[in-house]
Every structure is written in structure tokens, then in C-alpha cells.
Amino acid sequence: MRNVASASVSLGTLGLLRLFGVSWSWGLAAGLGVYLGTRSWRYFCIAALTAKRDAYGLYVLLRVKMALWRHMRNGSNIPTIFAETVSLHPDKPALIYEATGEVWSFTQLDQISNSVAHWAQGQGWASGDVVAIFMESRPLQVALWLGLAKVGVEAALINFNLRRDALLHCVGVSGSRGIVFGDELAEAMSEASSSFGQSMTRFCTGELSAEHLASLGAQALDPILASASRLPPNPSPSPKGFNDHLFYIYTSGTTGLPKAAIIVHSRYYRIAAFGYYAFGLRPDDIIYDCLPLYHSAGNIMGVGQCLINGLTVVVKRKFSASRFWEDCIKYNCTVVQYIGEICRYLLSQPMRPSESGHRVRLAIGNGLRPNVWEAFTERFAVAKIGEFYGATECNCSIANMDGKVGACGFNSRILPNIYPIRLVKVDEDTMELVRSSQGLCVPCRPGEPGLLVGRINQQDPLRRFDGYASQDATRKKIAQNVFKKNDSAYLSGDVLVMDELGYMYFRDRSGDTFRWRGENVSTTEVEGTLSGLLDQTDVAVYGVMVPGVEGKAGMAAIADGAGSFNCKTFLKEVQQALPPYARPVFLRISPQVDTTGTFKIQKTRLQREGFDPRLTTDRIYFLNSRAGQYQPVDEELYGALLDGRMSL
Numbered sequence: 172m173r174n175v176a177s178a179s180v181s182l183g184t185l186g187l188l189r190l191f192g193v194s195w196s197w198g199l200a201a202g203l204g205v206y207l208g209t210r211s212w213r214y215f216c217i218a219a220l221t222a223k224r225d226a227y228g229l230y231v232l233l234r235v236k237m238a239l240w241r242h243m244r245n246g247s248n249i250p251t252i253f254a255e256t257v258s259l260h261p262d263k264p265a266l267i268y269e270a271t272g273e274v275w276s277f278t279q280l281d282q283i284s285n286s287v288a289h290w291a292q293g294q295g296w297a298s299g300d301v302v303a304i305f306m307e308s309r310p311l312q313v314a315l316w317l318g319l320a321k322v323g324v325e326a327a328l329i330n331f332n333l334r335r336d337a338l339l340h341c342v343g344v345s346g347s348r349g350i351v352f353g354d355e356l357a358e359a360m361s362e363a364s365s366s367f368g369q370s371m372t373r374f375c376t377g378e379l380s381a382e383h384l385a386s387l388g389a390q391a392l393d394p395i396l397a398s399a400s401r402l403p404p405n406p407s408p409s410p411k412g413f414n415d416h417l418f419y420i421y422t423s424g425t426t427g428l429p430k431a432a433i434i435v436h437s438r439y440y441r442i443a444a445f446g447y448y449a450f451g452l453r454p455d456d457i458i459y460d461c462l463p464l465y466h467s468a469g470n471i472m473g474v475g476q477c478l479i480n481g482l483t484v485v486v487k488r489k490f491s492a493s494r495f496w497e498d499c500i501k502y503n504c505t506v507v508q509y510i511g512e513i514c515r516y517l518l519s520q521p522m523r524p525s526e527s528g529h530r531v532r533l534a535i536g537n538g539l540r541p542n543v544w545e546a547f548t549e550r551f552a553v554a555k556i557g558e559f560y561g562a563t564e565c566n567c568s569i570a571n572m573d574g575k576v577g578a579c580g581f582n583s584r585i586l587p588n589i590y591p592i593r594l595v596k597v598d599e600d601t602m603e604l605v606r607s608s609q610g611l612c613v614p615c616r617p618g619e620p621g622l623l624v625g626r627i628n629q630q631d632p633l634r635r636f637d638g639y640a641s642q643d644a645t646r647k648k649i650a651q652n653v654f655k656k657n658d659s660a661y662l663s664g665d666v667l668v669m670d671e672l673g674y675m676y677f678r679d680r681s682g683d684t685f686r687w688r689g690e691n692v693s694t695t696e697v698e699g700t701l702s703g704l705l706d707q708t709d710v711a712v713y714g715v716m717v718p719g720v721e722g723k724a725g726m727a728a729i730a731d732g733a734g735s736f737n738c739k740t741f742l743k744e745v746q747q748a749l750p751p752y753a754r755p756v757f758l759r760i761s762p763q764v765d766t767t768g769t770f771k772i773q774k775t776r777l778q779r780e781g782f783d784p785r786l787t788t789d790r791i792y793f794l795n796s797r798a799g800q801y802q803p804v805d806e807e808l809y810g811a812l813l814d815g816r817m818s819l
Contacts, residue, residue, distance in 0.1 A: 214584075214585065217584050217585060220672055221581075221583065221584065221585065221673060224572065225585060228581070229586075231448045231572070232590060232633075234444075234448050235448060238440075239440065239444075242437070242440065243414075247413055247436075248320070248410070248411050248412065248417075249436045249439055250320050250321045252478070252479060253478045256479065256481050257277045257280075257281045260481045263276060264276060264483045265279070266474075266477060266483075266484055267484070267485045267486065269486060269487045270309070270488045280310070280314060283401070284318035284321060286318065286396045287314055287321075287396065288318040288321040289399045290318075291319050291322050292404060292405075296322070296348060296349070297323065297324070297409070298323025298410070299409070300324050301327055301348060301419070302325075302326055302350065303327040303341075303347040303349070304326050304351050305331060305351070305352040305353070305356055306331060306351070306352055306353030306355070306376065307356070307489060308464040309464075312328075312464045313470075313474055313477075313478075316418050317478070320411070320417055321403075322404055322407050323409060323410065323411050325418050325419065326418040327341070327347050327419040328419065328421070328466075328470065329341050330429065330463070330465050330466075330767075332767075334359050335362055335363055337428060337429070339367075340428050340429070341421055341431065342367070344430075344641060345419050345431050347371070348372065349373065350371060351373075351376060351392060352373070352389075354376065354378055354379045355377065360373070360389070361386070364388065372390075373388055374395075375387070375389045375390070375392060376391075377393070379391070413435070413437045414435050414632065414635070415436060416435055417436045417438075419432065419433060419434065419640060420434055422562075430640075430644050431641070432564035432637075433637040434471075434564075437632040437635070438632070438635070441633065442467065442471045442475060442568070443471055443480070444480075446475070446557070447479070449557070450533060450535055450570070450572070451533070451555075452476060452482065452506065453505075454482065455505075456476075456482050456505045456533075457484075457502060457506070458476055458477075458483070458485065459485050459495075459508065459531075460473035460474065460486055460487060461490040461507075462490070462508050464486070466510075474486075485498070485502045490513060492513075492516045495517055496523065496526045496551075499529040500525055500528055500529050503530060504529070504530065504531060506534070507534050508535050510537060512538070512709070512772075513536070514534075514536075514539055514547045515707045516707075518547060518550065519708075531551075533554070533556075534555070534556050536557070536558065538677075540695070541577035541676075542699045542700075543707075544576050545576060557570070557571070557572075558570075558578065558579050559579065560580050560665075562664075562665075564636070564637065564638065566627060566634050567592040567623055567624065569582065571674075577676055578675060579667070580674075580675050581673045581675060582675065583673055584671070584673040587673075591626040591654065592625045592626070593612075593621075593654065594619070594620075594623055595612040595614055595622055596612070596614075596615055596619070597621065597666070602622070602664075604650060609656075610652050610656075611652055612652075612653045612660075617671045618668065619668065621666065621667065621668070622664070622665070622666055623663040623666075623667050624650065624653055624660040624661060625661045626658060626659075627649065627661055636648070636649065636661045648662050648664075649661065666678040666684065678695065685722065686722040687714065687723060687724060687752050687753075690750075694712040694713060696753075697712045697727070698710050698711065698712045701745070701755075704745070704748060705729065708730050709729075710772075711727070711728040711765075711773075711774050712725060712728075713725075713728075713774045713777060714778075715782055716781070717812060725754065725755045726755055726777075726782060727758055728760075729758060729761070730764045731760045731761065732762050738801040741758075754794065755794065756793065756819060757782045757792065757793055758791065758792040758801060759787070759790070759791050760791075782804055782809070784809055785809075790803065791804040792804060793808060796819075
């Protein structure tokens, strides 16, 4: 009976995969895998529950893989793929600029990027040179990096929130020969201008006076582009291939200075294509892109649908929670993007008629907390969430294709080696990999949290890891002898957990879990709970060292712009919602909590300052368990905590 069931399921899988166009060899391998797996009733149940999901996932994987190999065989790159898109949709709106209502057709975007290419050649820049782009989101930002790519010049997409040392660092590590900045960032350029070398050519787009431009040592770019040829540029003598550098995107810098991640042409295509097929995007979709274009979510997952697949994208200069749904109605958007805390910001807004009058059917992004997920879909009537996981540079991206609440993606339990990623055990205090007696990493069982890793194969566009501008930073993200002897794998730095069906759930970024009272405290879980108690207020949770005490005490930084935070009420609610070990020992009440440009909580400064009242004007409180209340931390109490005269 068991063999009959196994054979039936394996034959069914083979038929299903053939229906999706999978080759006989792949289908037979999959059928054999299911046959062997279903000889256990547990695997039979898992196969029955996940067959449809896994088959669709395999279809998406193969569709993207075949397209990648086709483009590699044809010598394609992003500009040549975009040229094909232009020929198919010459007059269709490509980019709409929300700030002005300006509409760029695909032909216009192509022509303006050609002007950029001619300007770059006129500057003497050649294939392999780097030019920094430093501006708030706008269609010209896309035309700039695309035009540079047409002549092999690589853009460094700089976070427009950076200032002084961080700005200089990002421009410096990329080796940029020039920089283009928006007039809105003239002050930031002024602060850093004297530190740029004389060889750094500077151009400004927007309206600055001749005197102001001269003080910055910059030239006005707009008139130069207006007079440049709009015909295709002469081919580069060293044309870029599909696995060559396209541009640099910087990590968000939540744990230090940003790193310049290398984006190759094939990676750009892969991310955009996966998003298109995994989440069921359509040719007539209109995407509302309110994410910064210096980030992969906005520039690749969003704008990539325009350049690669011919969709119309509405570019928002800066995210606005109050204007979000009005914009979606105005431009007939059917798809929106989110990241970090955006969905929570929308939920915190007062109810408006526009939030139910839109046509949005799909929201794509990452970082949506489970406690916000259902509230968001119910209130705003968004039919589907397309949650995915994947750092800009990683080779182990996953996607939630069937709307499993809270999951950031999945990997097949029946055919796990089709997509070689794995959760492996780590020491939760040091984040060091746990090794077996054979020296290999130890895979996690369902329910066990582990570090997500992806096997590296530089010959496969899906498995490549191109690293960072810094070779030292690149080496730190690679481990050896992970799946088998002498292999290598990318270390994501993120802890996830997989359930019995293969769904994966985000837990913590490295360092965001700490031990207290012999228990592991998940900062993301505590942040979600506290934010919910405080009407979706910004909350950052982290561990702080207390001399003479084992582990780290929990500390929560809470945004209180209105000055209405009540310690007594908060403690009462926390005691009902969290176990004793997870309750914050220290509170830091601030007008606002620092976030990155992509709406991720920034904890570096908070962790460094700890609970020392001398380092901040924010109010700091200590949970005095004996008194049963939070009390203000002054210098006297701070000293008592350091000396051990006040027990925790």
C-alpha cells in the first residue's frame, strides 16, 4: 500500500511538472524524489499539502533560469534587454513622476539615457569607470544609471540621507571619478565638497544659481543633456557581458558604515524576473514605487519591471503615508511596494475614503511583521501580499508565492536540493557556525532557528555571489565546507526558522538576539509586541551589557513625539503581554527613533550609548522589580547599577 501511494504521488508530480513544461529528465528526477520521500506517511502528507506550491515554485525557478541562460548565450545586458522592451512598447508610459505629473514614454526614457551616454563619453569616462549618483528619487535617476551602463560606466547609487563622513566613505569605496547630485542635496554636497579630490568632477541637476554651482565646483547637467544627441551611442570597445558590473548598491548600514554591493547585469535581471513571475505581475499593471531608487527594492524589484517587462512605474520622490492611497487612485495603480515599517505607518494613519477606493490588488516587499500582515490586508482590502526575503547581494533569496501569513518564503521539503539553500546551526551567542565531526555545517530540523546560507556557483547566475567593492568584506560573507567538502556558501547573517511544510519565517539579523535570565530574547518579536501595545509606534529593542551581570538586559527605545508616554500604563500592559525575561529592563523615550533610508530601525548608536544618561537628553528609565515600577535613571542610579549596588 505504501509503495502504491508513493508511486501514485510520484507519477502525479511527474505529470504536473510536464504540464508546466519541465523536461522529462527533470520530471523523472522530481518524481523519483517524491517516490522516495513518500515512503514515509509524514512525507506523503507534506507532499500532498505542498505539491501545488512546490510545482509553481519550480515553474518560476525554471522560467527564470532558462531566460538567464538565453540572455547569457545571446550576450545580452540590461541596456540591450531594455532596447527590446522599447521596441515592443515605444509610446507606452514607462515612468511617471508623482512630484510633477511628468510622464516618460519608453522612447523618451531611451532617448534621455542616450543623451546621458553621449555626455559620459564626452567626459572621457570609459567602461569600468564609476560615477556616483546622489539625489532623491526621480525618473532622471533611472536615465542616468541606464545611460552610463550603455557605455559600460558603472553607477554608485548613494543614499540621499547620508552626510559628511558616511557620504565620503560611500563615494570613496566605489572609486567614483565623478558625482551627479540633485539641487535638493546642495547643502550636503557643500559640507563634504572640500574633502572630495580635485579630480572628482561634479554635476548638478535642478535649479542652482551660477554662483552656488561655482562654490561647489559643479556644472549644471540639465542643459548639457538637453543639447546632447539622443541617438544611440557608439558601441563601447569593451562591452559589458551579462555577468559584468552594472552598478553598486549600498547595504543599509544598520550595523556600521554601508558596504558597496556589486550588482551585475544578470543579478538585476534575476531579481526583476523572479518578482514578475513569483507574484503574478501582469503586462498592464501599474506599480506605485515609493521606495528610494538607491535601494534594490525600489530600483530593481520596482523599476526593473519597467525596464525588463514593460510595466508602467509611478516614481514617488519620498514616501508619504498621508498621500499613499490618494496617489494610488490618481494613477490607477494596481501594485504597491513596501519595505520595513511602511505598512505599519499606513495602519497608524486615520481612516480616509481613499483607502477603500483604490484598485491595488498586490503589495510586494519585505519586512512585513506577522502582527501587521492581516491588519493591513483587511483594512485596505489588498488581496495578496508578495513577501520575499533577500539581501541585495545574496544568492539565497526566497519568496512567499502563496500568501502564507508571516512567511517570507519557502524551500521544498520534498525536493530541497533543487534550490541549494539551507538553514544551518549557529552558536546563538557568537553566531559562529556549528560543525559536525566531519567538519561540515549542521542542518537545522523544522522548528530550529538557523542561519540561512546559499551554495555558491559562480558559473550559475542564480548561485553567484559577487560580493562588495571591498574584498575583505566579501571574504567575511563566505564560508567553506558547508554542504560538502571543499564547497563554499554565502552567509546571509540572518536567522530564520522553517516549519514542517518548508515555509520560512524571519527571526533576527545577526546580533539581534540576546540572552537574558537563561532565555533567548528575539528583538523582532518584542518590537512587534511593544509597537502593537503603543498603537504602532516606532520601537527599537536591543540588549545592553550591565557590569557583573550575565547576559544582556533588554532595552527599548520608544518614539514619543507627543510627550504622552506613561510608564505605569506601559508596565501594566507589558506584564500581560510578555514573559518576565522579555520585558524591557531599560526604556529610552525619544521624540523619534532613528531609521535608515529604507525604514529599518537603526540601533548602532542606541546600543553604543546604552543606558548612560550622560550621553543623551532622552529620558531613560530602569525597571525596579522590587518597587514594581520604572524609575528615571539619573547619574546616581546609573552609578549604583554599574557598581552592583542596585540589583536587576
